[in-house]
Each structure stands twice: as structure tokens, then as C-alpha cells.
Amino acid sequence: MRAFVCVKVGPTRKGVRYSRSRGVIDSTEAEREVSLADRFAVQLAKSLGPERLTAVSWAPEEDEALLKQMVALGADDVLRIATPLTEEAAHDPLVVAWGLAEAIRPHSPDVVVLGAASIEHGRGAVGPMLAEYLDLPCVTQVRSASRTDEGVRLECREGDFLVTIEAPTPLVITALPEGVTLKKPSMLHLARAAKAEVQTVEVEACSPVLRPRSFHTTEARRRLRERIEGRDVAETARLLLSRLRDRRVLG
Amino acid sequence: MDFTLPEEVEMVRRMVRDFVKDRLQPLADQVEEEDKIPDDVLQEMKELGFFGLPFPEEYGGVGVGELGYVVALEALGGANSAYGNLIGAHTGIATMSIYLGGTEEQKRKYLPELCSGEKIAAFALTEPNAGSDAAAIETTAVRKGDKYILNGNKIWITNGDIADVVIVYAVTDKSLGARGGVTAFIVEKGFPGFSVGKIDEKMGLRGSHTAELIFEDCEVPAENVLGEVGMGFLIAMKALDVGRIGLAGGAVGGAQWLLEQCIEWANQRVQFGKPIAHQQAIQWMLADMATEIHAARLMTYHAAWKLDQGQRVSREAAMVKLFASEMANRVADMAVQIHGGIGYMKEHFIERAYRDTRILRIYEGTSEIQRLVIARDLLKAGK
Ligand SMILES: Cc1cc2nc3c(=O)[nH]c(=O)nc-3n(C[C@H](O)[C@H](O)[C@H](O)COP(=O)(O)OP(=O)(O)OC[C@H]3O[C@@H](n4cnc5c(N)ncnc54)[C@H](O)[C@@H]3O)c2cc1C
Numbered sequence: 077m078r079a080f081v082c083v084k085v086g087p088t089r090k091g092v093r094y095s096r097s098r099g100v101i102d103s104t105e106a107e108r109e110v111s112l113a114d115r116f117a118v119q120l121a122k123s124l125g126p127e128r129l130t131a132v133s134w135a136p137e138e139d140e141a142l143l144k145q146m147v148a149l150g151a152d153d154v155l156r157i158a159t160p161l162t163e164e165a166a167h168d169p170l171v172v173a174w175g176l177a178e179a180i181r182p183h184s185p186d187v188v189v190l191g192a193a194s195i196e197h198g199r200g201a202v203g204p205m206l207a208e209y210l211d212l213p214c215v216t217q218v219r220s221a222s223r224t225d226e227g228v229r230l231e232c233r234e235g236d237f238l239v240t241i242e243a244p245t246p247l248v249i250t251a252l253p254e255g256v257t258l259k260k261p262s263m264l265h266l267a268r269a270a271k272a273e274v275q276t277v278e279v280e281a282c283s284p285v286l287r288p289r290s291f292h293t294t295e296a297r298r299r300l301r302e303r304i305e306g307r308d309v310a311e312t313a314r315l316l317l318s319r320l321r322d323r324r325v326l327g
Numbered sequence: 328m329d330f331t332l333p334e335e336v337e338m339v340r341r342m343v344r345d346f347v348k349d350r351l352q353p354l355a356d357q358v359e360e361e362d363k364i365p366d367d368v369l370q371e372m373k374e375l376g377f378f379g380l381p382f383p384e385e386y387g388g389v390g391v392g393e394l395g396y397v398v399a400l401e402a403l404g405g406a407n408s409a410y411g412n413l414i415g416a417h418t419g420i421a422t423m424s425i426y427l428g429g430t431e432e433q434k435r436k437y438l439p440e441l442c443s444g445e446k447i448a449a450f451a452l453t454e455p456n457a458g459s460d461a462a463a464i465e466t467t468a469v470r471k472g473d474k475y476i477l478n479g480n481k482i483w484i485t486n487g488d489i490a491d492v493v494i495v496y497a498v499t500d501k502s503l504g505a506r507g508g509v510t511a512f513i514v515e516k517g518f519p520g521f522s523v524g525k526i527d528e529k530m531g532l533r534g535s536h537t538a539e540l541i542f543e544d545c546e547v548p549a550e551n552v553l554g555e556v557g558m559g560f561l562i563a564m565k566a567l568d569v570g571r572i573g574l575a576g577g578a579v580g581g582a583q584w585l586l587e588q589c590i591e592w593a594n595q596r597v598q599f600g601k602p603i604a605h606q607q608a609i610q611w612m613l614a615d616m617a618t619e620i621h622a623a624r625l626m627t628y629h630a631a632w633k634l635d636q637g638q639r640v641s642r643e644a645a646m647v648k649l650f651a652s653e654m655a656n657r658v659a660d661m662a663v664q665i666h667g668g669i670g671y672m673k674e675h676f677i678e679r680a681y682r683d684t685r686i687l688r689i690y691e692g693t694s695e696i697q698r699l700v701i702a703r704d705l706l707k708a709g710k
Contacts, residue, residue, distance in 0.1 A: 141334060144334075145338070148338070260342070260346070260374075261342075262374060262376040262389075263342060263343075263377070263380065263389045263391070264376045264379075264389045266342055267335040267338070267339065267389050267390055267395070269335075269338065270334040270335030270337075271335060
């Protein structure tokens with residue numbers, strides 16, 4: 077089984093500041109980490125006992141040390157996607173899914189696992205989008221997984237219930253870190269991880285269908301940003317609604 | 328000159344720091360009250376690799392060298408001393424004796440289980456009549472066929488009550504003196520004639536036990552001679568060189584943790600209408616503490632680095648053991664002073680730290696003996 081697990085490095089809460097003067101949340105000074113959800117995804121992928129598990133991430137070079145820690149958690153190697161796209165583009169789930177697909181497709185994966193919480197705030201959107209790009213089926217909200225002769229057995233959350241699904245491979249899975257304890261990597265694995273090498277794959281540019289202004293004309297996008305602030309929450313909400321109507325976002 | 332820690336060492340440091348904060352610190356009072364490291368914590372420490380840090384992977388170790396080991400012990404400084412003590416005796420001097428002095432066969436046989444923590448080791452040199460004067464040991468080992476028969480008592484042996492493997496130093500030829508006449512043996516729990524005697528009541532270090540070990544016609548197979556007959560004293564001294572550097576790492580970590588507690592307390596405690604941190608007398612103590620910790624840390628890292636380069640470190644090991652242990656005691660004393668009365672109360676962790684720190688100047692060679700080692704080396708080398 078050839079498996080991939082997609083992880084993202086992001087800021088921890090420590091060091092994130094709200095700049096009142098600029099009206100922005102500033103995470104430039106924040107410590108960075110691979111989120112619990114994504115670390116769980118590595119653990120889940122590892123539990124399938126793949127012959128090779130590659131952690132893949134769309135991340136700047138500075139994050140390589142953190143990406144190497146995925147080796148300590150069980151990945152065999154790490155693939156970092158380098159792209160000329162703006163950082164802003166990396167915040168769009170569709171673009172990220174497209175980039176991941178470009179990097180993963182040539183390896184004909186049997187399983188691709190993603191964490192539930194990253195840029196889309198826990199909604200697990202990248203997984204199904206990536207599945208579309210790879211033309212693979214997708215199972216979401218997976219709590220645990222094991223391998224069978226034909227494919228995989230997955231325990232998934234469906235509302236208040238847990239269901240078990242037997243699925244053939246290849247497929248895409250989004251992991252749900254629910255009621256799990258993450259295994260701590262041993263110091264031996266950490267030491268090995270530190271010596272691991274991160275491979276880089278260049279993803280040239282965005283797909284033509286995904287090349288709308290929004291990803292490249294960041295200046296223009298920035299100019300469109302507006303801060304709406306009322307005396308209290310109710311007034312702010314009223315102002316926001318009227319502005320959305322002005323701009324015909326709401327009817 | 329590059330002072331950055333290698334990436335693998337940095338990862339180990341972070342991991343141990345988090346483990347101390349999340350897992351060990353919440354159990355601090357329990358360990359103190361029950362005088363025991365909880366079994367599940369011990370198991371976790373084994374799985375995480377705490378027991379084989381400096382040894383190469385081929386023997387089941389983590390392979391982060393002495394520097395990685397020292398940094399891990401430093402990061403353990405925020406936990407009860409019991410943990411560092413357990414590992415210091417097991418890894419730093421006992422398992423280290425096998426690694427430094429053992430035959431290839433002995434290393435392959437014992438190191439993997441010791442590195443994984445499946446088996447715990449102890450180092451038994453001290454006797455009732457031989458402490459600082461380790462060459463005066465009286466435990467004897469006499470060859471009888473394919474066995475050695477050991478007779479004698481060892482005292483204050485850390486991990487003595489829980490050890491599966493004990494490195495025992497005994498006289499095989501009195502006429503040759505320490506160098507040539509002392510041999511090290513690998514004694515396993517269960518060898519006939521080996522038993523654990525009294526477990527000591529100590530001033531501190533609760534959770535870490537020292538015990539008397541009794542050898543009454545104890546039968547040890549001849550293949551369990553560690554390395555070669557007559558090389559025991561040399562192996563002990565080499566292992567102690569390494570152990571002293573690790574001990575210094577622990578001293579630095581403990582002192583750093585005390586400093587952080589003091590800063591927090593000084594900012595909190597209000598007297599004369601303002602936090603005591605505003606008083607220059609307190610600030611000077613904090614500055615002295617930080618300066619001494621910094622010096623000890625650099626000395627310790629340097630000695631560990633030198634050892635990892637395969638260089639001789641006897642003098643540096645004695646220097647860092649002397650300086651770091653004395654520094655840690657000065658820091659602990661200032662920590663009580665900064666805390667005032669509360670620092671003297673049993674309910675407060677500063678009181679525990681003060682008691683635990685005191686031993687650093689005594690075991691693995693007293694401060695006086697370290698000065699002796701340094702001075703002898705200086706006079707021999709002329710510089
Ligand atoms: C908690 C604890 C754990 C220990 N764990 C172990 C262990 O795991 N294995 C082991 O083998 N031993 C262990 N020991 C023993 C320890 O190493 C000895 O206590 C230490 O080496 C000092 O020996 P001593 O206590 O006999 O003191 P002594 O040698 O009697 O010394 C008493 C005093 O005289 C001074 N002195 C002695 N000789 C000289 C000299 N030539 N010049 C100047 N001053 C001198 C000493 O510095 C000291 O101040 C442990 C001890 C304790 C308390």
C-alpha cells in the first residue's frame with residue numbers, strides 16, 4: 077500500500093496577537109506546529125500499515141523542521157510542495173487541494189489521508205476537493221482504520237452514530253480526531269526524524285480553472301477589505317448585513 | 328564556533344520539556360508522598376527512550392550522544408529529582424560501564440534491554456569503608472572453576488532495590504592495588520548469594536531509592552567479568568567521568584527551574600507596597616543565579632561535546648561536576664531566601680528542591696574529591 081498523509085503547519089495560539097491599530101490578527105510571531113488533527117491523520121494513516129507513507133505539505137521552507145517531525149510520528153518520508161503562488165492562495169481550500177493533487181497524482185496513491193482541521197476551520201473541505209481532483213472516492217469523519225484483503229475498514233462518525241465502512245482502495249480519507257490519545261513519538265524516532273531529508277516538489281502554477289484574479293491580485297483583494305465596527309455586536313451585525321446587501325452578496 | 332544545538336538534540340529537549348510539564352509536574356506531590364515513581368510513568372519513560380539516550384542505535388540506544396543525554400537531563404530539571412537520579416545511575420554510570428568496558432558480546436547481550444528500560448541497572452562501588460577512597464573497596468571475588476565467588480557489602484546503591492543488572496566492583500588481586508587488582512562484574516538479580524539489604528531513609532530524593540547490596544558467596548559466571556580481569560577500577564573511573572557530566576546537566580536544569588519559580592514569585596509577592604522583584608536585593612540574587620546557571624550550562628555542554636568528539640574529559644568532567652553542583656546549591660539557597668518563610672515549609676516545592684539539591688555535592692565524588700582530581704591533573708600537565 078502506497079499512502080500519503082497531507083499535513084499543514086500553522087500557528088499555535090501562543091504568540092498570536094490582535095493588533096487593534098491595524099485591525100488584524102497577527103500570527104507572525106506565533107509558535108508554529110502541525111495541528112493535533114493532522115498529527116492524528118498521520119497516526120491513522122500509519123495504522124493502515126502502508127509499505128510507504130509520505131507526509132506531504134504545502135509549506136514554506138522554514139517549516140521543514142516541523143515537517144520532519146512527521147517521520148517521528150510514523151511517516152517514512154516528507155514531501156514539501158514549493159509553489160510560486162502567493163501565501164494568500166494557500167488559504168483557499170480549493171487551491172490547496174489542487175496543489176496537493178498535483179504533487180500526489182504522479183505516485184498513484186492507494187490511500188490519501190487528511191486531517192479534519194486546517195485552513196477550513198475543522199470542516200474538512202480539502203479532503204473531498206482533493207478526491208475530486210484525483211478522481212477518487214472519499215470517506216470523511218474517520219476515527220479509526222484498518223486494512224482488509226480488498227481495501228480498508230473504516231470507523232466513521234455519522235451524526236450521533238458510528239458506522240463501519242468497508243471500502244476498496246484507492247481512496248481519500250479525512251480523519252476525525254475524536255476521543256483519541258495521540259501516541260508520543262519516542263526519542264529514537266525524534267532523533268531519526270531530525271536527520272530525515274525533506275524532498276521538494278515544485279508545483280508550477282495554478283490550474284487554469286483556478287486562476288481567477290482572486291489568487292493573484294492580492295493587492296486588489298486587500299483593497300476590497302473593510303473593517304466594520306459598531307458600538308456593540310448588534311449594531312455591528314446590522315452594519316454588516318446592510319453592507320452585504322449593498323454589495324449584492326445578500327438579496 | 329556554532330553554539331546551536333543539533334536538530335535531534337533540540338527535538339529531544341522539547342519533547343522532555345513537554346513531558347515534564349504535562350506528565351511529571353502534576354505528579355510531583357504524589358511522588359514525594361509515596362516515595363515512588365508511578366509504574367505507568369516508568370513505562371511511558373521506557374517507551375519514550377529515556378533509558379538509552381547516549382548509546383548508539385545499534386545497541387538499542389537513541390543515539391543522541393552525551394550532549395543529547397545532558398540536554399535531556401537538563402530538561403528533566405523541572406521534575407522531582409527521582410527521575411534524573413534513576414536515569415543518572417542507570418544510564419550515566421551503570422549501563423555506561425558496560426558500554427565503555429564490555430566486550431562486544433556483553434554489549435550485544437545487555438545493552439538492548441538496558442537501553443529500552445526493560446531492565447534497570449545499578450552501579451555498586453561504595454562500601455562502608457570505601458567512599459571517597461574508592462580504591463579501598465573490600466568486596467572480594469575469587470575464581471572457582473568457571474565462576475567467581477563474591478563476598479562483601481555495597482551501600483547506598485541507587486536503584487539497588489529495583490535493579491535487574493548490577494555492575495559490582497570487587498578486589499580480585501589485593502597485591503596489585505586498585506589498578507590491576509579490581510575487577511568489574513555484571514551481576515544479575517537472581518544470581519545465587521546476591522540479595523538486597525536495607526533500603527535507606529534519606530534527607531530527600533524521594534522516589535529514588537538507595538539500598539544495601541549483599542554478596543554472600545555470590546556465584547557469578549566467569550563470562551560476566553566486565554571486559555577484562557583487573558580493569559575494573561579504570562572502567563569505574565571512566566564511567567564516573569561520563570556520569571559527572573550528566574549529573575551536571577541535571578544540576579543546571581534543576582537550578583534553571585528554581586530560577587524561573589523565583590522570578591514568578593518575586594513578581595507576585597508584594598511587600599512594602601510593591602512586588603519584591605522591585606527590590607534591588609532580590610534582583611541581584613536573580614542576576615547571580617542566572618549568571619551562574621549560564622556558566623555551568625556552557626561548561627557542561629562543552630564537556631559533553633568534547634566527550635562526543637572522543638576526547639579525554641576527566642578534568643572537565645570534574646570541573647563541571649564541581650561547579651554545577653556547587654552552583655545548584657547556591658541557587659537553591661537563594662531560592663529559599665527569595666521565597667522567605669514559605670520556602671521553608673514542607674508544603675512548598677522549594678523546600679523539597681532545597682533538600683534534593685544537597686546530594687549533588689556528595690555523590691559521584693564529593694566536591695573535595697573533584698578538586699583533588701582537577702589539581703592532580705593540573706600539576707601533572709603543568710597547565
Ligand atoms: C543518595 C546517595 C546515592 C548514592 N548512590 C551511589 C551509587 O549508586 N553507587 C555507589 O557506588 N555509591 C553511591 N553513593 C555513595 C557516594 O558516592 C559516596 O557517598 C561519596 O562518594 C562519598 O563517600 P562517603 O560518603 O563515604 O564520604 P567520605 O569519603 O567518608 O567523605 C567524608 C568527607 O571527607 C571528605 N574527604 C574524604 N577524603 C578526602 C580527601 N582526600 N581530601 C579532602 N577531603 C576528603 C569528603 O569530601 C567528605 O566531605 C550514594 C550516596 C548517596 C548519599
